Amino acid sequence: MSAGAPHGAGGRGPDDGGGLRASLSGLTTRGRSFLAAGLAAALCAYVLGQSGLLRVGLLLAVLPLICVYALHRTRYQVSGSRRLTPMRVPAGSEARVQLRLENTSRVPTGLLMLQDRVPYVLGPRPRFVLDRVEPGGRREVSYRVRSDLRGRYPLGPLQLRLTDPFGLVELTRSFSAHDTLTVIPRTEALPAVRLAGESSGYGDGSRRSLALAGEDDVIPRGYRRGDDLRRVHWRSTARYGELMVRREEQPQRSRATVLLDTRGLAYEDAGPDSAFEWAVSGAASTLVHLLEQGYAVRLLTDTGDCLPREGGGFTSGGQESAEAAGLMMDTLAVIGHSDGAGLSRAHDAVRGTGIGGGFGGAGGDGLLIAFFGDLDDVQTELAAKMCRRSGGAVAFVMDSANWTGRPPGLARVTSRGLPPLEERLARLRDAGWTALAAPPGVAFGELWRMAGSAATGMGTGTASGAAGGWG
Structure with missing residues (x-):
C-alpha cells in the first residue's frame, strides 16, 4: 500500500509566479482557440472602431485566463493510494491494481481524471473520470495488468488531472508514491520422483539416523514464555543481560x-x-x-x-x-x-x-x-x-x-x-x-x-x- 498527496494539490507551490506560468501551459486546444479568437476580435474592433466587437473579443480572451487563475487557485486536498495484489505474479498471469482517491477538504471537487502510469508491456495506460467527490468522500477504481515477459515494472506515479467546466484548461498533479510489480518466471508443478543419490528433504532414507540425531545449534536465543528453565544458557545470559536459552536440536x-x-x-x-x-x-x-x-x-x-x-x-x-x-x-x-x-x-x-x-x-x-x-x-x-x-x-x-x-x-x-x-x-x-x-x-x-x-x-x-x- 502506498499513499501520498499530489504535488500542488493542497495549495500553490513555493514559486507562485512559476506555478501560474505552468498553469498557462495547461490551456487546452479549445482554450487556446478562445484566447486567439478573442485577441483577433479585439484587434479587429480597434481597427474598425466597433465597440461591440471589442466586448466580444475581450470576453473570449479573458474567459480562458479566468479559468486558468481559478483552477490555479483551487485548493483541493485529496489523498490517493494504490493497492497491488499480488506484488509478485508469474508471467502470463494478471495482477489487480486498486486505486483509492479521498477528498480530505471541506469543499467538493470538480471534474477529475485519474490516470496511473504503467509500462507499455503491462497494457494501455488506465484512465478514470470522477465526476464529483463530496467532502470526506472517497472513490475506488481498479484495473488489471498482465505481462508475458518477466521483470520488475514500476507502477506510478498516480496522476490527477483537473479541468474547468468549459474544458479550457487542464492541469496535472502527480502523487509521489510508486509501487513495483515483479513478474517472476512461469513455474510448473513437478511430480514427486526420486533422483539418483537423493534423500528426501528432511533426511529420510539412508541418512535418516543422522537426521534424527540432528545438528547441534549452539547459538542461544532469547527466553520465551514456556521454555524449560533447564535449557537456560547462563553464560550468554550474563553476557546479554537477559535470559537466553539453548535452541532445540534442528533436524538435518x-x-x-x-x-x-x-x-x-x-x-x-x-x-x-x-x-x-x-x-x-x-x-x-x-x-x-x-x-x-x-x-x-x-x-x-x-x-x-x-x-x-x-x-x-x-x-x-x-x-x-x-x-x-x-x-x-x-x-x-x-x-x-x-x-x-x-x-x-x-x-x-x-x-x-x-x-x-x-x-x-x-x-x-x-x-x-x-x-x-x-x-x-x-x-x-x-x-x-x-x-x-x-x-x-x-x-x-x-x-x-x-x-x-x-x-x-x-x-x-x-x-x-x-x-x-x-x-x-x-x-x-x-x-x-x-x-x-x-x-x-x-x-x-x-x-x-x-x-x-x-x-x-x-x-x-x-x-x-x-x-x-x-x-
Missing part, C-alpha cells in the same frame, strides 16, 4: 543446488519461447519444488553468484527460508545473459562446497540440478567434473540447433564447432550425471519425470533414447 535438511547457465554464448535465440527463458522457468520450478519437499536450496549461476548469500548459501527454514525463496524468485525475474564465456567459476563454487561428497558425510546426499545451454568440449569437461558418481546430479541440456530451427544438416555440428548433442550427453552421463536433452515444445514436468525414471534405473533406455531422438 538435505541440500540442493540449482545451477543456471546464463552465458550469452550458450543461447542463440531470444523471446518468451526461447531456450534461455525455458531454462529460467525450469530453474524456478525446480526451486519451488525442492523447497516444498523440505530441502535447503540455493541458486547458483555460471558467474559464481549464489543466493542466498547468508547461511552458507542455503535456505535455513521457516520465515528466513520464505524470504530467501522470494529473493531467488525476484532474481530470476530480472536475470539476463552474462558476459562469461565459461563455467569455471560455477565449477569452483560447486567443488568448493563439495556437492556430491561434502553435504552429509562420505557419499554425500547433496543434489545438483543444472540447466545448461550449448557446451563446447572445454565446457562439457568442466560440467562433467562438477559431478561425482556418489552424488545426485541431473542436467538438462539445451541445443541451439533445435531451438532456432536450423535445417537437419546443421543440427549435428554447429557453426561454432560444438560437438553433437548426443556426444555431450554421453560424456556427462559417463561422469555420473543423469543428463537429458531439453528440446522445444516438451513440458518440463515430463522431463523431470523422465529424469527420475532414468536415475532409478527404471527407464534409462527410454530417457536416453528420447534424448538422442530429440537432439
Whole structure:
C-alpha cells in the first residue's frame, strides 16, 4: 500500500509566479482557440472602431485566463493510494491494481481524471473520470495488468488531472508514491520422483539416523514464555543481560543446488519461447519444488553468484527460508545473459562446497540440478567434473540447433564447432550425471519425470533414447 498527496494539490507551490506560468501551459486546444479568437476580435474592433466587437473579443480572451487563475487557485486536498495484489505474479498471469482517491477538504471537487502510469508491456495506460467527490468522500477504481515477459515494472506515479467546466484548461498533479510489480518466471508443478543419490528433504532414507540425531545449534536465543528453565544458557545470559536459552536440536535438511547457465554464448535465440527463458522457468520450478519437499536450496549461476548469500548459501527454514525463496524468485525475474564465456567459476563454487561428497558425510546426499545451454568440449569437461558418481546430479541440456530451427544438416555440428548433442550427453552421463536433452515444445514436468525414471534405473533406455531422438 502506498499513499501520498499530489504535488500542488493542497495549495500553490513555493514559486507562485512559476506555478501560474505552468498553469498557462495547461490551456487546452479549445482554450487556446478562445484566447486567439478573442485577441483577433479585439484587434479587429480597434481597427474598425466597433465597440461591440471589442466586448466580444475581450470576453473570449479573458474567459480562458479566468479559468486558468481559478483552477490555479483551487485548493483541493485529496489523498490517493494504490493497492497491488499480488506484488509478485508469474508471467502470463494478471495482477489487480486498486486505486483509492479521498477528498480530505471541506469543499467538493470538480471534474477529475485519474490516470496511473504503467509500462507499455503491462497494457494501455488506465484512465478514470470522477465526476464529483463530496467532502470526506472517497472513490475506488481498479484495473488489471498482465505481462508475458518477466521483470520488475514500476507502477506510478498516480496522476490527477483537473479541468474547468468549459474544458479550457487542464492541469496535472502527480502523487509521489510508486509501487513495483515483479513478474517472476512461469513455474510448473513437478511430480514427486526420486533422483539418483537423493534423500528426501528432511533426511529420510539412508541418512535418516543422522537426521534424527540432528545438528547441534549452539547459538542461544532469547527466553520465551514456556521454555524449560533447564535449557537456560547462563553464560550468554550474563553476557546479554537477559535470559537466553539453548535452541532445540534442528533436524538435518538435505541440500540442493540449482545451477543456471546464463552465458550469452550458450543461447542463440531470444523471446518468451526461447531456450534461455525455458531454462529460467525450469530453474524456478525446480526451486519451488525442492523447497516444498523440505530441502535447503540455493541458486547458483555460471558467474559464481549464489543466493542466498547468508547461511552458507542455503535456505535455513521457516520465515528466513520464505524470504530467501522470494529473493531467488525476484532474481530470476530480472536475470539476463552474462558476459562469461565459461563455467569455471560455477565449477569452483560447486567443488568448493563439495556437492556430491561434502553435504552429509562420505557419499554425500547433496543434489545438483543444472540447466545448461550449448557446451563446447572445454565446457562439457568442466560440467562433467562438477559431478561425482556418489552424488545426485541431473542436467538438462539445451541445443541451439533445435531451438532456432536450423535445417537437419546443421543440427549435428554447429557453426561454432560444438560437438553433437548426443556426444555431450554421453560424456556427462559417463561422469555420473543423469543428463537429458531439453528440446522445444516438451513440458518440463515430463522431463523431470523422465529424469527420475532414468536415475532409478527404471527407464534409462527410454530417457536416453528420447534424448538422442530429440537432439
